[in-house]
Amino acid sequence: MHFDHHVAVPDPATGPAVYRQHARTWLRANLPEFMRSDSPEWRTPTLAESSAWEAAMYQAGLAGMTWPKTYGGHGLTLREHLAVNKEIGALPMPESVSSIGKELAGPIIMAVGTEAQKQAFLPNILAMKQYWCQGFSEPDAGSDLARLRTKAVQEGDHWRINGQKIWTSGAAKAHDCLLLARTGTVADKHRGLVMFAVPMDTPGIRVAPIKSIDGKSSFAEVFFDDVVVPDSARLGAPDEGWNAAIRVLSIERATNRMYRPWRFECELRQLIAACKSDRQLAVTLDDGYFQRRVGDLVGQIDGLKGLVELTVERMMRGETIGARGSLTKLYWSECHQAFADLALSGTPHATTLVRAERLAGIAWQGSVQSGHARVDQGPVDWLLVADGDGASLLDLSAAVGQDQACLDPKQPQTWFELQGTPVLARLDAAAWVALQHRARILLAEFANGAAEGALQAAATYMATRVQFGRPLSTKQAVRHLLARMRLLQDVSSAAIRRATLCDEYGAQRDDRPALVGALGNAAYVIEKAIHLHGGMGFTWELPLHRALRAVRKLDAAFGGLSRDTGRAYIQSV
Template structure:
């Protein structure tokens, strides 16, 4: 199998690298960057980056031109992700719109929905969040209780969502709600597009253990939305949502691999400075991590091949999600071991500016979102290996 890139693709890589080098905000990813405490100001900075990406031709790289994309292939998209990972470029504030909703609309949306929502999404004019999980419906997503009832030409939504990333910045939310209580739980769900300025919607930020404030609770109290804001048909939301989660589980693996490699390099540097690399135990653990990061890259290349050949991701995406989320947790654990008694301290003055602590605390959430580790194993067993339930 030839895993190399063509001459034209390598030229595109050079173009991406030069653009990112010239446009990433000065000091980004370092203590010198003036990152404001105010969440609204942070949102402005990230939204400006989304607009800059669009103007530079790096938003919707593989999307059709008629919807604001660049009309290139998934290979060019992956090349951008790799180079962005190497330079630790910002992700922007519209990650969920670009990564999840956009591909979902391209696959399930009507022509009117594609024309209406995709161009402003890419421009950074409209930021999206994801309204799936609920207090009693996380791993068992089909147990959602948020309901939507049709009244004339409006849907009325009532319920609660939780762990809603970027809801405090978002203009829109793609929401799963139950529209038929008589059908089996996987059948009576519909996928909605909801304006966040709708009367009856309340957003409450949640502060995480690492101090970040990316997640939110979202409450819907008689929130009326247009009848036509349904994707994929009434009571067909589970199928649409599984497509969305497939994109979340399987894409950006090569970009992640590069970012994980950056973290590994930091881990190796700190291990060496603390003389831990002189111990065989830590050398072995570091070697295992290095090999797993390389494996993740090959998983990512396989995913790209599947996208290019089939145009979509199958249940095999769960293999990738299970692998990288588990590997990242192990990296965090090893970092904590290497730091020893200094491990609990987080701050710019801590060893490595707190990067290893961030990995240790932040990586565990990845074994839960987009389907828990246990859910991924069930999907792999039943839908990939064909084992009985």
């Protein structure tokens, strides 16, 4: 493999857009064809090939971007880091074989390590000369660090370590282990934890690979039997292990693999392209149900992008991220599972299940094309309708209307004959597009606001409603549900914010995914708020059902926005 090592890294003062263009140009010119999962030449690269590729990326300024230059980094900001991650995610390239070193061990060493440790470890991590594994999880504790049992006893100027770690990724190839051990007893919980950088060739360390269902051994058990390490291997103070782990993990979860949303989009495009290339699967792309699922995924991906971009801006302002750093990974894992379900269920046979939806879509289109308009909720003086490439403002006082009964007697519905109706004003194509953009963002904000009110009402009720002497909000199931509702609200807010901002190149972003996500998330949040309130959610004293109806009506008024968004996205691939 031959890579372009003589590349000029842009000056960060030129801005993230220039750095992103640099990343795009270099990656597309140098990524080997056999490393692209969408290529007929694709195969699993060897460790040596992956190391050479990642070392070349580092030399091109695409790794170690925020690390100080003193330790081999490029001394850039999170904005450049994000710009590069967007391009890394946009390509179907392999995951890093040194993610533990770059995303966990390196930041911890920078945070609590000595100067000698920083000089010894950090440049080698970036140069792909040193691989790391993470010794945190244990058989009886899982990932609950407060229950760790691996024991570290200080004996003069060295430590003796005994214990076992499990589900350790990359242990077979690692040079060093980022090990968390206990100096006291399990009863001390988070107190008395100490962290070490332990060479994997230290006597007493035994690695037992764990074979998974696919026949691979990505994980391993690691046994420490009277392993002796010098005190110079300790990272931080003897009792600083917990604080160091939590502090760095919160940052790591916020900055780790920022490319996830863009890689998610790359995978979705690969799925669509695969369907287009297969005569039988291509039928699936015309299926309304499949298109709606794609539209939902597009909205979720947009929300993920918004979360990542908002997190970067908050960190650049010096804000503490805390537990919010886990939101992106949590939401990504849920959405990615939905993507996997779609990939498995997208068959031509699904078309028979959505015939009614197609008929409804045809009926809605016919109502618009026939020169009629339906108006809800009382008297209206003017009506703005699409007219060619633009729109026309009509005087409804001169139009003929006919009331029609509907399911809700309190919400009148009137059909108007529009032929011959006076045109008061006309918007050209540019003004019409701009107005629709603002309107969709406002409607997304409306849905998000309705859901926020429902969430606050539910949280307050759960905190004050007492059952068996305890507030309902103390129950784990309730707390998890409220947390998920909060997560979806944050996702919608981030997506709406993103839709109001131009991209790095000054282009206006598509607002439809933000509205799709906001309507779907709002419906879920309000429905769950009604469930938490029981029958109270359907009373006039607490009319959560009215908020749900308003959101559902918005969704219906757009005639299947998820489906239309999905169809447009499929056509763009």
